[in-house]
Amino acid sequence: MAERLRLALAQLDPHLGAITANGDKILAARARAAAEGADLVLTPELSIAGYPPDDLVLKPAFLDACREAVERLAAVTADGGPGLVVGAPWREGERLYNAALVLEGGRILAMRAKHELPNYGVFDDKRHFVPGPAPGPVAFRGFRLGLMICEDWWLPDVCETLCESGAELLVSINASPYEAGKQDRRLSLAVGRVVENGLGFVFLNQVGGQDELVFDGASFVLDPDRSLRVRLRALEEDFAIAEWRREEDRLVCTTSHVAPEEGREESIWRAMMLGLADYVAKNGFPGVVLGLSGGIDSAVTAAVAVDALGAERVRAVMLPSPYTSRESLEDAEACARALGVRYDVIPIAEAMDTFHRILAPVFGNRPPDITEENIQSRTRGLILMALSNKFGDMLLTTGNKSEMSVGYATLYGDMCGGFSVLKDVYKTTVFALARFRNRSLPRGAKGPEGPVIPERVIVKPPSAELKPNQTDQDTLPPYDQLDAILEGLVEGEQSVDALVARGHDRATVLRVWRMLDRAEYKRRQAPPGVKITPRAFGRDRRYPITNGFTALVR
Incomplete structure (x- = not known):
């Protein structure tokens, strides 16, 4: 024997x-x-x-x-x-x-x-x-x-x-x-x-x-x-x-x-690194390009890209509009310098003016609204896709799961791209990941040691900067509340009543649920991204776009 x-x-x-x-x-x-x-x-x-x-x-x-x-x-x-x-x-x-x-x-x-x-x-x-x-x-x-x-x-x-x-x-x-x-x-x-x-x-x-x-x-x-x-x-x-x-x-x-x-944050970070590195390599892209806005999502996405691919294969572009703050300009440049990536600034005010001028005869006397905000985002998407087409680099989308859940994103604008590193990462986790990366260099990372995301990027109120003095909380509940509700609705398939019983405000839960339901058509058109949670959008969670079911609301 x-x-x-x-x-x-x-x-x-x-x-x-x-x-x-x-x-x-x-x-x-x-x-x-x-x-x-x-x-x-x-x-x-x-x-x-x-x-x-x-x-x-x-x-x-x-x-x-x-x-x-x-x-x-x-x-x-x-x-x-x-x-x-x-x-x-x-x-x-x-x-x-x-x-x-x-x-x-x-x-x-x-x-x-x-x-x-x-x-x-x-x-x-x-x-x-x-x-x-x-x-x-x-x-x-x-x-x-x-x-x-x-x-x-x-x-x-x-x-x-x-x-x-x-x-x-x-x-x-x-x-x-x-x-x-x-x-x-x-x-x-x-x-x-x-x-x-x-x-x-x-x-x-x-x-x-x-x-x-x-x-x-x-x-x-x-x-x-x-x-x-x-x-x-x-x-x-x-x-x-x-x-x-x-x-x-x-x-x-x-x-x-x-x-x-590994700890939780390092594990998530390295999973995003591996997912991006293999997607780029196995599909034959020379590198990636992304919009670097001065906000935390694009900063974390850029840091993951550098850790996964190396700084020489990452191109960051700041696309300021008249509503982009001086702080955002400074923070985007500081992040790009810390990561060692190529950094370009392409202002979009002239393109915005052109779109407004050619659309004015059709829009007539209708007052400005979210349409004009989305034109800014779509102008950025057009320019970033042009860079992707011209140089062959894949465009990275920088939105997170909280935004994609409730549709706080612009189709053919900031949703443009071939891959989304943060697609299955809630905003509260994005903050935790930024602090982790500033204090630790993950195993196998090709990026620099030390802080790579400016502290102001982490502590300032998140904003799309599509109109004066805008913050995300003008449209969304505070992210700690939003993410807790979304985890109940998405990962837990919980009812409104169950979430209210856990201490959430009913009106807020109903509002989040309606946004989640109505955004399905956007998510269907979103690029793939790394699965992190037990219930990621895409293969994991498959809901119809045309959906009249309202039994959840009681």
Whole structure:
């Protein structure tokens, strides 16, 4: 009977659809594992294809290419080195599975199909795959491995079935997206599975950005005594060997390799960095451009961009109007200098005057209103998009979740852009992130140490500066109240009555709810952005634009 098993945890960042490149990345991980004496290399869920593949799996050519890549990797294992566990969409007859394939000795030793298919939040597995049968253990070099795929272990049944059918170790490959605080929830749930079954547990997760999703890695290993034996770093590619030995008829992990945890603000900041960096790199943009207004949202967005890409790939543009304050001009320039980015100033007063002049015959004697305010925002959007078109840099949108929730944004104006770093970050969290970045340089950041966001940007009242003496609170409740109400409505799906019972003013709650409901058409046209909360706009929260439901208001 075999006494020792060395598992290599290859926490990889696949590029969705880049099948050959993903295969090469897996081979590089296998070469490292071989050098370190590993028996088996684990790679993430759908590591060949990338996750989530969405309707790519409806293309026969895509499925054929995935199968060919798996067969190529299987052939490599004929050299007697480490075996491989890879993930791929796998077609058998008319059935398409989300599969984990064990490659050993030059062939496909075993296939296990995902049994529990999630169909909630950001997940659409049931749209694309059929569930596999309840899995049994995989025999590998004298060990019986309970191999699962992601959702399989979130519910107790699959783990229980594997344990009852003779598994000695629970092993799960995953593509589990980031949410603030989710790492603790995963670990707590995994401890529960260990307690239920008395077996060690291996959680191997994907890392990297894929459109609005970020996969945070943070893979880990639990011993049968529930102790944390291995934890890989979050939000970056990583690699570790977990060695298992037989002791008294059970497998115990003899490795101790635990990466430190991050605080909440650093975790969110690094998730935004990774999401932006991968979006830019995988879509082939040379860099980014953004409007730097002197406000906190654009300052934080610029700082994340510099940390993710480096200052040389970030261009900031101040677009002052007659209503832009001297303080905003000074603060935008100070922020740009602190970050070391290229900084241009393009006044828009002349363009505003031109629009007003050509529209005057049509507008007639109607007094100025929000229309003229939006012309300013759309003028800025036009100029920023012109810079994006001319130089190839992607335009970053700088709005936050509080604004997008209630529609405090201008279509074809400040909503212009290809990616929104703060899309799922409430305004109160933006303030916390600014203070965090001024006192700390996040791991892996390419930006400068020290404060990069002027203190006045953080403490002054937020303003769109589209008319004299304007502040956000002219239109919105104070952000601490607004964000608390929005979290109840968006993340909690709570009723007006429930929020009033928590101490909120009924009229304010009703006002926020109506703004949230009416802004759906704007959000549908917003660019993607990094998912941070349990309920992000986009894949996570899908509401109809045309919606007559008012039962919430009582």
